[in-house]
Amino acid sequence: MSANSALVKFKMVNGLIGSILEENRVSFRTLFPKLPQIDTEVRSKIEKLLDSRERIKGEIDGDDDFEDFTDDLNLANYFLACRKFSESLRYYESALVKNPQSYSALCNKGLCLFKLSKLDEALTCYDEALTTYKNIPEAFFMKGKIMFAKQNFSEAIKQFQNILELESENLDAKFYLGKSQIKIGNIQDGVSTLESIIANNDHGDSLLLLGQTFTKQNESQKALIYLNKLAEISPNHVEAHLLLGKTYVEINNFNDAIAHFEKVLNKTPNNIEARILLGKTHMDINNTNEAMSNFDKILEISPNHKEALNYKIELLEKNGKLDEAIECCDHLVDSTSExxxxxxxxxxxxxxxxxxxxxxxxxxxxxxxxxxxxxxxxxxxxxxxxxxxxxxxxxxxxxxxxxxxxxxxxxxxxxxxxxxxxxxxxxxxxxxxxxSKSSSTSILERKSHLLSILGRHEEAGQIAMKIIQTNKNNPNAFYELGKTHLILNNFEKAIDSFEKALSMNPLDSNIILKKSMAFFSQQKYEDAILCLEQIPENDDRYYYAQYQKSKIQMIQGNTKQAMEILSKVIKTNKTFKEIASNEVIFESISNMFEFKELIK
The missing domain is CATH 1.25.40.10 (Tetratricopeptide repeat domain)
Incomplete structure (x- = not known):
């Protein structure tokens, strides 16, 4: 084939490619506000033509660029539709060498750069396009999206408003305007913008964003209105059902939550997020077997799934299956580098x-x-x-x-x-x-107790009084105050404090013992014994109380009764042997055979 003949065929193939792209709205004339779509059949046809094109190109002599601006732009748009961004960018740059003022080439190159995350370069392309043609809605839209991606929401809002001045019903611009307003914290304006969209359109993205926004605002009932509407117009919308399930969990409507998670799984059985949420919901209502089944299904799909393993461990521990829980822990350990x-x-x-x-x-x-x-x-x-x-x-x-x-x-x-x-x-x-960080009552009580131990009784008493002034129903404060009065020999005040404590905690053996000690210190032995007899046998302080009774009996000259009580105490608790052997009150009977036998 001659070079001229090859060149003619080359141009014919480019023309065919252009015609196919024109039919599918991906031609050099098209300006894209978002990535174009191209179906498999069309793509197959063009790929065959591209193969022919390369063969023919090899038969043309020389290294000249035989492609004109239109050919470059067609191919750039085709590769953009195929998501081959680097290849697409090469053709856009070639086209712009031939026609630097082409706003469609500049804008579509900007979209390609945006998809390659080259935001500043993309912005430059749109700015150049707008210097030539001042009112390009697609350029304003993409500038807004770039600013949104850079989290410059104020500037993004300006760009979307620019579009709406040119095209007041541009739904994409309205949606991104509402989204930007919400992002910047202007919730009311953002919601109004989105509601203006759904007033006349079944716009799924707006309904979802409204649902998400009210969920974050803890306004579950409002969120449900929008999310249920979205599920109605789009029954298989996974995000809608997931968010509906989460929202129903928040308001403790577990049955509806489960129903929505199951709808997701009916459509996509391997959706791990839905499985986790479903398992967790069953856990919350103590459906242990259902919960475990869902976590096991996740582990079939992803054996090292950390969250599923952790929930499974929690369930196994709750059901007393310790060995299986530890086995899951070991699995977690083995599957993690750190x-x-x-x-x-x-x-x-x-x-x-x-x-x-x-x-x-x-x-x-x-x-x-x-x-x-x-x-x-x-x-x-x-x-x-x-x-x-x-x-x-x-x-x-x-x-x-x-x-x-x-x-x-x-x-x-x-x-x-x-x-x-x-x-x-x-x-x-x-x-x-x-x-210094918290003046809670329990900490003040401990301080009073410690000061008392350290012999700083007046300070201890002052703190106890401070607690009582704040709360007259605090038995611990009255107990600490009573101990302070007892140490300071203010026996009547001690008894009064202990009685107030006992009016709130009538069975507290520690308070009863201290009250008996106050009576003992006043030599009111019968009153002391009456206190000690209030402590039941199953109380930890019972034998100490009995030991105190034996001392009182000894002081009263009732040696026989004292020995009987002491004998029972020591036989039950040997620690009282040493205590009794060093007790001054028992010195008068220290040489008695019975006493010696008891403490030996």
């Missing part, structure tokens, strides 16, 4: 199920790699506290406070543990730190 979070979950699971030794091993392992993991430290502290190793527990908490000195939970634990280990000054210091 499994610290999963190891912590396993440790917490073991702790919650009283496997403290195994839990401690896990937490020590985590801390071996990162010494400042506060979750591991707090659980280690809890394990040591359970074992009554309070000093070790306190060391863990103090390590937390080194990295988080304002951690309220850690300060609370440090104050409590300092009290248990007898470091009252430290306990007071931690309590004061807590009070």
């Amino acid at each position: 499994p610290r979070e999963q190891l912590l979950k396993k440790g917490i699971l073991l702790f919650n199920n009283n496997k403290t030794a195994d839990a401690l091993t896990i937490f020590n392992g985590v801390l071996g790699k990162t010494k400042t993991n506060n979750i591991a430290l707090i659980y280690k502290a809890r394990i040591f506290a359970q074992k009554q190793e309070f000093q070790e527990a306190l060391l863990c908490i103090e390590n937390i406070l080194k990295s988080e000195p304002d951690n309220m939970e850690a300060l609370e634990n440090a104050a409590e543990l300092s009290l248990k280990v007898g470091n009252y000054e430290n306990g007071l210091s931690y309590t004061n730190q807590l009070l």
Whole structure:
């Protein structure tokens, strides 16, 4: 074939391509506000012509560019429709060399650059187009979308308003205007704009955005109106059904929520988000088997799905299937390159199920790699506290406070543990730190208690009085005030405070014992005994109360009754042997055979 003949055929093929694109509205004349579509059959025809074109091109002598502006623009538009953006860009640039003032080439090149995320270059193309032709709605629209993508919503609003001045019923411009108004926080104007669209159009995107907006505003009933309308006009709209389900969950309408999640799954059975939401909803209403079934289906699709595994662990633990829960934890650990979070979950699971030794091993392992993991430290502290190793527990908490000195939970634990280990000054210091952040009654009560232990009784009493002034129904405050009066030998005031505490907590054995001590200190022994007899045998303080009764009987000269009571106490609780052997009140009978036998 001669070069001239090849060139004629080459032009003919380009013409055929142009004709097909013209028929499908993708020709050089078309200006795109969004990506054009091209069906498979048309694409197949053009691909065959492009193959022929390349063969013919090889038969033409020379390296000249035989394609004119129209050919370049047709091919650029075709590749744009095929989402081959780099190829498309090459032809747009070639076209613009031949016709730099072509606003359609500039605008379509801008769309291509936008899809390649080259926003500033795209903006330049639209600006150049608008310097030549001042009123191009598509250019204003894409400038608005670029500004939206750059989160410059104020400028985006201006561009969409420019379009509406030219085309007042442009739905895409109206929609993006409403979307931008909502993004900038002008909810009322955004909603009005979107409602103006749906007043005369079944516009799915506007209905969805209105539903999303009112959901975020916690106006569930308004959201449901728009979302149900969207589901009515578009029954298979996945996002609509997902959001409807979530909204129904928010208002505790679980049956409707389940129905919408199931509609999604009927259409797309492998939709993991719908499965998660459906499983979680069944969990919320204690449909354990249904919930587990959904999480298992997710794990069939995605065996290492973290959220599904976590929910499955929660269900297994709730149903007492500890071994299976731990197996899931191990799966999580094995499927993660940095499994610290999963190891912590396993440790917490073991702790919650009283496997403290195994839990401690896990937490020590985590801390071996990162010494400042506060979750591991707090659980280690809890394990040591359970074992009554309070000093070790306190060391863990103090390590937390080194990295988080304002951690309220850690300060609370440090104050409590300092009290248990007898470091009252430290306990007071931690309590004061807590009070600098919160003046809660429980913290004030602890401070009063610590001051009392430290012998600062007047300060302790003042705090108790401060609590009572705020709340006259606080038994703990009256108890602490009573203890202060007892220590300061204000026995009548102590009794009065204890009685007020007992009017609110009549069975509190600690208060009863302190009241009996106030009577004892006044030598009102019968009243003291009456108090002690109120403490039932199943109370932890019962034997201490009985021991006190034996002392009173001894003071009253009732040695036989004192010995009978003391004998029962010591036989039941051997710790009272040493207490009795050092008790001054029992010195007068220390040489009695019965007493010696009892305490030996």
